[in-house]
Amino acid sequence: MTYTLYSHWRATAPYRLRIGLALKGVDYDYVPVNLAAGDQRQAAYRAVNPQGLTPALDVGGRVLTQSVAILEWLEETRPEPPLLPKDPLDRAVVRAMVGIVACDIHPLNNTRVGRALHRLGVEQPAILEWIQGWIRDGFDALEPMVAEHGRGYAFGDAPTLADCLLAPQVYSARRYELDLAPWPAIAAAVERANQHPAFIAAHPDRQPDANPSPA
16 A cells, blocks of 8 residues: 655654654655645645645555554554553553643744734734743643653653654654753653654655755
8 A cells, every 4th residue: 555645744643644654664755835835725625635634645545644642553464563651550551641742832933823913913022932932831731740750751661652753742742942051851751752853753854855945
């Protein structure tokens, strides 16, 4: 079966899915969706994902959307290597880490929100403060969890779904000029993860549509 990933090189949601696909050893065709140019709002992409968001993953004619849902599907259909711990309580902790990034940080600082704030007359310095504030809040919640449960990675001594989400969120934090010094456990876990071949392969700069100087 041929998989097709609709992705934007530096958007964090496709980035987290690329990590999961690489960890599971899944090959796929890559279709770029230029979010800066508005490809996601065009009819061609709306026919793939009516919500107009990335990523979308075509699995033999059926399109899956929402990065966390797709990562969970990957875990269910390709259990090796596991990206969730065996113990149900440990799984709940990893899913909580995922939720902090996917529900509490990312939705409040993605491109759509930034554009909406701009339309409301919010100036760019205030938008940057908004973005940094929500990342700080999320990282403040994640730091003690990683410090308690991490043994090299965000949870334990091997990559989990938490790392799939945390590494892209740290990449985004650095884009938005946030100093990671207050969160040493997060910084250390992501530094370790970024040395893993799957994380290296998934990095934005290695994608076919990568643009070092995007508009």
